[in-house]
Amino acid sequence: MAKYIGKRLLMMIPVLLGVIIVIFSIMYMTPGDPARMILGEAASASAVEELRESLGLNDSYITQLLRYITNVVFKFDLGNSYSSHKPVVDEILERFPTTILLAAISVTISVIVGVIMGIISATRQYSIFDKLATSFSLLGVSMPTFWAGLMAVIVFSVHLRWLPASGSYGWKYWILPSFTLGLSSSATIMRMTRSSMLEVIRQDYIRTARAKGQSENMIIIYHALKNAMIPVVTVIGMRFGGLLGGSVLIESVFAIPGLGKFIIDSINMRDNLVVQGGVLFLALSFSVCNLFVDILYGFIDPRIKSQYKSSSKRRIKKDEATN
Amino acid sequence: MEKILEIKNLKIEYKSNERTVEAVNNLNLLLNKGESLGIVGETGAGKTTTALGIMGLIPDPPGKIVNGEIIFEGHDILKLSKNKLRAVRGKKISMIFQDPMTSLNPVITVGDQIAESIRIHEKLSRADAVLKAKEMLELVGIPEERYAEYPHQFSGGMKQRVIIAIALSCNPELILADEPTTALDVTIQAQVLDLILKLKREKNTSMILITHDLGVVVEICEKVAIMYAGEIVEYGTTEQIYENTSHPYTRGLFDSIPDIDAKEDRLIPIQGLMPDPADLPKGCSFEPRCRYSTEKCKESNPDTQEIGNGHFVKCYNYIKRGEQ
Structure with missing residues (x-):
């Protein structure tokens, strides 16, 4: 198992290098001059030129790319932000907890709502509840989150005045954004749970459990759920990984100072180093998230766990054979 | 009769x-x-x-x-x-199913699957149910050390023995x-037939x-x-x-x-x-x-x-x- 995890961590290196090259190239080719953005429209051409020189922006593409990679790989240095002059790493770490918190709360909401509704829908297939849940999930996937967020603000903040519309100064501020995000992802999770459950409850081993005299509730909880969880966990993991960087829209709607909003603002300000660092960071957290999901598979399904083990065993055997 | x-x-x-x-x-x-x-x-x-x-x-x-x-x-x-x-x-009444490959739950240990039916029908503590399940495993010719293994670690014949152990665990009529x-x-x-016959005659x-x-x-x-x-x-x-x-x-x-x-x-x-x-x-x-x-x-x-x-x-x- 440890060997498997180690192997997967090593495999992240080329992925992250690729991400660096792609995002660096995109930012390099994007029109607009960071130096001009920093100094403003009023600055003289010579001042801009001087700043470009000192930031190293006049060097060739390859020189700049190699310099960036060297700094990242050997010094863990993502550079300083052009606008705040603080290290990019600090800027990201300052905002990341907010983003993680929002992602965690909304994923928790979506898992609770989605999995429970999915199970009930599957066990009472074609019932009124199932039909309502299906329409709810259709609504959930069809509504763009930013629009749902705006609607939530109109209803709960403007008309009912129950909850604050934007900012992050206390737990009340988290309710609208996390529920908007959570409910919209719960739709996908619900669909996945439902279809996966429907498949599992028709399996022979469920009949075996009934033949033992087990109660229906225990059959669902003890026998069916764990078997139905693999595709659901995949969706949850993707969703969480996506939310780490993808709650940009919701962060913007509710003015939450998270990583997504920070990256968007930096793109507008042509703060290249922040954008590159931010995207790299998101790619890293997404990869870690995926690895975590894959490890989780092993705990859910012993057959997958034995594959993880046997793949490293096979390698040992092969090594022995070559020696 | x-x-x-x-x-x-x-x-x-x-x-x-x-x-x-x-x-x-x-x-x-x-x-x-x-x-x-x-x-x-x-x-x-x-x-x-x-x-x-x-x-x-x-x-x-x-x-x-x-x-x-x-x-x-x-x-x-x-x-x-x-x-x-x-x-x-x-x-x-208990049933021995036709297909041992699909009749056992792949994510639950074979021992627990036997202990489950014992726990449902007999007022036994978890530990006692485990003991009885181990007895059942031995009875069908599987060493009790394999209690905590999963169905995919068993051959077809052994899976069928496990299913027989489940069916016989509560001494059905x-x-x-x-x-x-x-x-x-x-x-x-x-x-497998000899096993079923033997257990049937004993009980x-x-x-x-x-x-x-x-x-x-x-x-x-x-x-x-x-x-x-x-x-x-x-x-x-x-x-x-x-x-x-x-x-x-x-x-x-x-x-x-x-x-x-x-x-x-x-x-x-x-x-x-x-x-x-x-x-x-x-x-x-x-x-x-x-x-x-x-x-x-x-x-x-x-x-x-x-x-x-x-x-x-x-x-x-x-x-x-x-x-x-």
Whole structure:
């Protein structure tokens, strides 16, 4: 198992290098001059030129790319932000907890709502509840989150005045954004749970459990759920990984100072180093998230766990054979 | 002899898109305590459906028990409440399923799957249930150290042993063994059958053995029921069925077994196929394939008649003793 995890961590290196090259190239080719953005429209051409020189922006593409990679790989240095002059790493770490918190709360909401509704829908297939849940999930996937967020603000903040519309100064501020995000992802999770459950409850081993005299509730909880969880966990993991960087829209709607909003603002300000660092960071957290999901598979399904083990065993055997 | 199970006029249907499949048709069956009954018939004859009906496990929808009574130890199983039925399942009647590959839960250890049924029916602590489950494993010839392993770590024969251990864990009165050896290779088949027989003798359990292997039936069963298209066409003791085969279908089954002493180039198969169970013939359902069929067989479905002491046959022109 440890060997498997180690192997997967090593495999992240080329992925992250690729991400660096792609995002660096995109930012390099994007029109607009960071130096001009920093100094403003009023600055003289010579001042801009001087700043470009000192930031190293006049060097060739390859020189700049190699310099960036060297700094990242050997010094863990993502550079300083052009606008705040603080290290990019600090800027990201300052905002990341907010983003993680929002992602965690909304994923928790979506898992609770989605999995429970999915199970009930599957066990009472074609019932009124199932039909309502299906329409709810259709609504959930069809509504763009930013629009749902705006609607939530109109209803709960403007008309009912129950909850604050934007900012992050206390737990009340988290309710609208996390529920908007959570409910919209719960739709996908619900669909996945439902279809996966429907498949599992028709399996022979469920009949075996009934033949033992087990109660229906225990059959669902003890026998069916764990078997139905693999595709659901995949969706949850993707969703969480996506939310780490993808709650940009919701962060913007509710003015939450998270990583997504920070990256968007930096793109507008042509703060290249922040954008590159931010995207790299998101790619890293997404990869870690995926690895975590894959490890989780092993705990859910012993057959997958034995594959993880046997793949490293096979390698040992092969090594022995070559020696 | 004390009756343990009596089935009267059982009729089970499967409904799908306006087609109604009559899987079991007016089935009557009697089983005494401690007896073994073999139900023999080709695929689709309704053998498994009958067993699932006794367990109350017919998937509804699409299946439905339309008519009949299943009287087990004096109570009609079909009239039991859900909770009472659950108390019967696994405790009084248990079932050994056909396919060991799919009948065990892949994410639960085999030991826990045995302990589960013990925990459901017997007031035992978790630790005691585990001990009993380990005993059951040893009983079916699996070392108890393998308690915490998962089904994928077991071979097919061992999985079937685990399923047998589950079925026997609460000392049931009646075992329904649904083709327990079909999915296994021949050497393992014999082992598994010996095991079932041994355990059955030790605990004086009654058993219904569903199979399409007449050889297995002779070895194990005192009584035989031959099923065809949802009906029992011949029923009697094993001797009666073998020595005095009366129904043309049973005759056909025997004829299609190769005889080790005779030098035969070809077997004698039963001509044709089983009728579509959604569209059974008006008369006898075996008539289209029957060598002995007459006009009367086409027009009306024969009643079951007793032709010897406890030997029943459902045929107008059954083969009389010595006529073969």
